[in-house]
Amino acid sequence: MNLTLSEEQQMLQQTAREFADEKLRPVAAECDEQQHLPIAQMKAMAELGFFGLIIPEEYGGIGVDTLSYVLVLEEINKVMPAVGTITSVHNSLVSTAIARGGNEAQKRKYLPRLASGELIGAYALSEPHAGSDPASMRTAAVADGTYFLLNGTKSWISSGKSGGLYLVFAVTDKSVKPSRGISAFIVEKDTPGLSVGRKEEKMGLRASDTTQLIFTDCRVPAANMIGEEGSGLKLALSLLDGGRIGIAAQALGIAEAALDEATCYAIAREQFGHPISDYQAIQFMLADMATEIEAARMLIYRAAVEKDQRERVTKEASMAKLYASELATRCADKALQIHGGYGYVKEYAIERIYRDARITRIYEGTSEIQRMVIAGQLLGK
Amino acid sequence: MNIVVCMKETPDTTAEKRFTADLRLDRAAVAGVINPYDEYGIEEAIAQKEKLGGELTLLCMGPARAEESIRKAMAMGVDKAVLISDPALEGSDLIATARVLAAALQKLTFDIVIFGQASTDSNAGMIVTAVAELLGLPALTWASKLTIEGGKATIKRSHETGYDVVEAPLPCVVSVTQVINEPRYPSLKGIMQAKRKELTSYKLADLGIDASSVGSAGAGSKVEAANRVTLTRTPEIFKDADRAALYIADYLEKRKLI
Ligand SMILES: Cc1cc2nc3c(=O)[nH]c(=O)nc-3n(C[C@H](O)[C@H](O)[C@H](O)COP(=O)(O)OP(=O)(O)OC[C@H]3O[C@@H](n4cnc5c(N)ncnc54)[C@H](O)[C@@H]3O)c2cc1C
Numbered sequence: 001m002n003l004t005l006s007e008e009q010q011m012l013q014q015t016a017r018e019f020a021d022e023k024l025r026p027v028a029a030e031c032d033e034q035q036h037l038p039i040a041q042m043k044a045m046a047e048l049g050f051f052g053l054i055i056p057e058e059y060g061g062i063g064v065d066t067l068s069y070v071l072v073l074e075e076i077n078k079v080m081p082a083v084g085t086i087t088s089v090h091n092s093l094v095s096t097a098i099a100r101g102g103n104e105a106q107k108r109k110y111l112p113r114l115a116s117g118e119l120i121g122a123y124a125l126s127e128p129h130a131g132s133d134p135a136s137m138r139t140a141a142v143a144d145g146t147y148f149l150l151n152g153t154k155s156w157i158s159s160g161k162s163g164g165l166y167l168v169f170a171v172t173d174k175s176v177k178p179s180r181g182i183s184a185f186i187v188e189k190d191t192p193g194l195s196v197g198r199k200e201e202k203m204g205l206r207a208s209d210t211t212q213l214i215f216t217d218c219r220v221p222a223a224n225m226i227g228e229e230g231s232g233l234k235l236a237l238s239l240l241d242g243g244r245i246g247i248a249a250q251a252l253g254i255a256e257a258a259l260d261e262a263t264c265y266a267i268a269r270e271q272f273g274h275p276i277s278d279y280q281a282i283q284f285m286l287a288d289m290a291t292e293i294e295a296a297r298m299l300i301y302r303a304a305v306e307k308d309q310r311e312r313v314t315k316e317a318s319m320a321k322l323y324a325s326e327l328a329t330r331c332a333d334k335a336l337q338i339h340g341g342y343g344y345v346k347e348y349a350i351e352r353i354y355r356d357a358r359i360t361r362i363y364e365g366t367s368e369i370q371r372m373v374i375a376g377q378l379l380g381k
Numbered sequence: 382m383n384i385v386v387c388m389k390e391t392p393d394t395t396a397e398k399r400f401t402a403d404l405r406l407d408r409a410a411v412a413g414v415i416n417p418y419d420e421y422g423i424e425e426a427i428a429q430k431e432k433l434g435g436e437l438t439l440l441c442m443g444p445a446r447a448e449e450s451i452r453k454a455m456a457m458g459v460d461k462a463v464l465i466s467d468p469a470l471e472g473s474d475l476i477a478t479a480r481v482l483a484a485a486l487q488k489l490t491f492d493i494v495i496f497g498q499a500s501t502d503s504n505a506g507m508i509v510t511a512v513a514e515l516l517g518l519p520a521l522t523w524a525s526k527l528t529i530e531g532g533k534a535t536i537k538r539s540h541e542t543g544y545d546v547v548e549a550p551l552p553c554v555v556s557v558t559q560v561i562n563e564p565r566y567p568s569l570k571g572i573m574q575a576k577r578k579e580l581t582s583y584k585l586a587d588l589g590i591d592a593s594s595v596g597s598a599g600a601g602s603k604v605e606a607a608n609r610v611t612l613t614r615t616p617e618i619f620k621d622a623d624r625a626a627l628y629i630a631d632y633l634e635k636r637k638l639i
Binding site for chain 2: 064
């Protein structure tokens with residue numbers, strides 16, 4: 001296995017790192033505190049191409065390989081996971097769905113606007129009663145001439161308010177199994193009958209908006225259905241490999257940030273006449289974090305490389321996501337411990353890192369769901 | 382409007398400088414970066430090209446590994462590049478470097494040549510005027526603003542008491558300072574396209590320059606010693622807080638700073 005990054009990959013990584021450090025770091029704490037997106041910084045990200053990463057060049061994107069994409073996500077998430085989530089959902093889920101499942105007209109119409117960041121993509125699968133089990137969704141889409149009428153409520157939608165384009169899953173045929181009865185629709189923000197519901201008061205990722213979406217006789221052109229009627233759940237599942245690798249990269253970035261903060265703090269903080277980094281108890285925590293971070297990196301980078309070589313990398317993606325997300329919370333916890341009381345207050349970045357880390361074990365499949373997927377693959381189920 | 386921007390690869394500014402046995406900067410020991418001052422030149426050249434159209438060529442004299450920095454400039458928006466690389470060039474002094482750059486510029490078509498104000502490794506800031514002199518072109522130096530219009534270039538040159546407006550007909554040579562712009566990040570798309578852009582390599586022979594007239598052999602200056610500069614400051618501590626403002630004003634006035 002070749003682990004050397006190409007010149008392009010190194011330059012993408014370096015550019016993302018410099019951008020995150022110089023532009024996002026100064027605003028990360030304030031955006032979290034005030035619960036707003038860094039609008040100017042995201043505009044700059046759009047101009048640089050962060051929202052066209054996986055969209056093919058012919059549709060105005062850049063079309064990078066999965067490992068390059070992971071490297072970029074990792075850097076953003078080291079500094080500002082709230083922006084990382086938006087970037088990941090936009091690229092891995094919404095853009096990929098249209099690039100892979102959309103017809104030519106849909107690609108021409110939407111991909112360039114997604115690539116330029118004019119439209120930020122949001123992914124609407126979950127519902128109040130359908131989380132880990134999205135097949136039990138209730139939002140319905142009923143044909144009405146050349147339109148579908150959508151009714152129902154989606155919940156936990158990242159970029160629900162700030163997004164411009166929603167990828168919405170709804171039941172088109174209740175009489176068949178969900179695997180054949182759910183369809184995917186592209187829904188533009190200002191579609192009549194669509195309203196943005198409550199914005200969640202979250203523990204972390206507070207700079208990003210997570211909202212409900214309420215559909216009341218929302219008229220969506222039939223031309224906006226992605227793929228064939230009834231193929232929605234299959235599409236949703238096929239997006240998971242890429243999505244989970246994206247969240248794994250987010251978790252990796254968060255874990256690295258926690259280690260960085262902990263290392264700096266341990267060197268600077270003195271107790272009993274020595275920097276606390278002189279004490280073995282602290283050193284061992286740092287050593288464990290660093291070692292596990294490298295292990296996570298290898299799992300993620302390998303899943304990314306293999307994703308470009310085969311159709312599905314379900315097991316590898318789930319393993320990477322499971323390990324990296326659990327590691328992110330473990331590292332955040334240890335790093336906070338190393339900060340002592342100072343880790344429990346907002347003066348230090350670790351307080352935010354600790355809150356941001358937690359979500360990675362929940363969305364795009366909880367840790368329990370990942371274990372079910374991995375076990376299923378092992379047992380041939 | 383055809384623009385040439387000159388770039389040098391310099392050792393990473395954050396790394397400690399090291400010297401070779403013959404007292405030249407050890408460039409192999411640390412990573413190379415785009416000379417930080419040249420980033421402003423590159424940004425200015427790209428911005429002018431975006432405004433005026435035409436083609437933007439980067440010119441660099443340096444070792445083969447400078448390609449990495451050249452590709453970064455391409456990712457920022459430079460169209461193509463010429464790298465003059467020849468073992469005989471090692472140890473070239475300022476005049477030799479200017480001669481090589483001038484010879485290369487004569488093979489290129491341009492309306493304006495843009496330089497950064499100096500390089501962070503040797504910090505002489507004289508290549509610009511030397512090149513202009515060799516080409517018989519006007520030089521506009523230390524620009525904090527550049528306007529290209531009506532067949533001439535106009536710059537603002539800031540100084541202690543204000544600024545001068547200086548102009549010259551095209552073609553001409555310009556150097557820019559750090560206040561002129563904010564260099565952009567390479568775009569992600571630019572990064573992916575950089576490898577596909579044209580990079581031409583010249584050897585000394587391509588420029589018709591005799592190897593003995595450049596490099597250490599042809600250098601008119603010789604480095605005899607390299608010493609670490611140690612700054613010694615004598616702090617004055619003034620304890621009478623009530624009269625601090627007065628004291629500071631007096632201190633500055635004596636040195637004609639206010
Ligand atoms: C900040 C945030 C952003 C989000 N963004 C989006 C988004 O953009 N788009 C979107 O569609 N969704 C989004 N989600 C929703 C997210 O994907 C769901 O929260 C997640 O799938 C879990 O669903 P749930 O919350 O309903 O938990 P539940 O499914 O109710 O799970 C509760 C617990 O039960 C466990 N569990 C469930 N089933 C099993 C089982 N069979 N065996 C063992 N254990 C089980 C789970 O692991 C979990 O521990 C977001 C959520 C959050 C919090």
